[in-house]
Amino acid sequence: MEQINQIKQYADKLRLTKLRNKAESIIHQAQIDKPSYLEFVQQLLEAEVLQRQENDYQRRLKLAHIPVSHDLDQYDFNFANGLTKPQLHQLRELLWLEQNYNVILMGPSGTGKTYLAAGLTYQAIKNGYRAYFMTMEEIITIIRMKEMVSSALSTYNRLLKSHLLAIDDI
Template identity: 80%
Template sequence: MEQIKQIKQYADKLRLTKLRNNADKMVHQAQIDSPSYLEYTHELLYQEILQRRKNDYERRLKMARLPKSHDLDQYDFNFANGITRPQLKELRELLWMEQNYNVILMGPSGTGKTFLAAGLIYQAITSGYKAYFMTMEDIINTIKMKEMVSSALATYNRLLKAHLIAIDDIMLMPIKKHEAVAFFNLINQLHEQCSIIITTNKSPKQWAENLDDEVLTSALLDRILYRCEVIKLSGSSYRMENRQTIFKEEKS
């Protein structure tokens, strides 16, 4: 039908994705239901809004770069001590983000730091925020490459506009002096503009050893700890307790 074809063309020019992809179905349903002009117009616009919300959510979720496991409903309190159910519930409500509070998750490997950080990023995304999950290595590589590679610059600019950023395994490995300065500049720009979640197996006092600069470390911690909740996790390693094997158990 020529009119349906034109509707799809108009919808495409106006970026009305839902109408462009479902014009036949929507017109057919309207012929059955016989809504008023007002009802039909309202439904068209409503469906388009829903589609745009869905597209925006999927785009933000993809850009977040979340690890595979990030469902906080599956958090196992038996393998980590340091956070209670009420505290996790309060963190998931994200009210702390309104005051640009930071969160440091500190503890040995396998106690759920990364899982908690990724879960809170996912919670923020589902709540409509721009949130990203990156390792310290990702951050440093982005900083180093942003002047040479357009994709790295785009990533860096997205970070500057974020509501929440998780930096995983901060200070795990030593970094060069110029990289440390560039990292500080990023944190300084984000200070009081964006909330930051940090996972680390080292206390902030040990960061100076990695940065090899006590003054720079002090300035960095000053900005991160100004409004910050430090959560110290302990317990056995979830990964080691649930270690997988490629070998089948021998039958007796």
């Protein structure tokens, strides 16, 4: 028991939160499975990496300000908006993002531009990109306030470092 407490303390100092929180169960499972030393270390590190990836994904998703409806799998192609399945599939591949191209979604009100922009933002976050969804009015407010309010400045800096900025209501 003393060794487990020591492992937890080391994990805490190294900020290995998954290992700290699950040390006993991971060690217990290893005693049952009897992996090699290399496999055991790999399992420990893999658990920590997966947890950090999930935490990073959740953080990026929270910061993105994506509207509630953003699942492109639910996209209605029967609605007359001019976008075909192959076109949507091509947009979802995010090749345009990797090649630093801009995508402009244009059309009359109510044709699903916001839905598509939110869905593409979500897709980018799922693929590990830093992406944000904001209205033009919000962006203008941030630019105006960045010199006066520290939170606006930090948001402004995050926007500058983002891979994708979806701007709604231009």
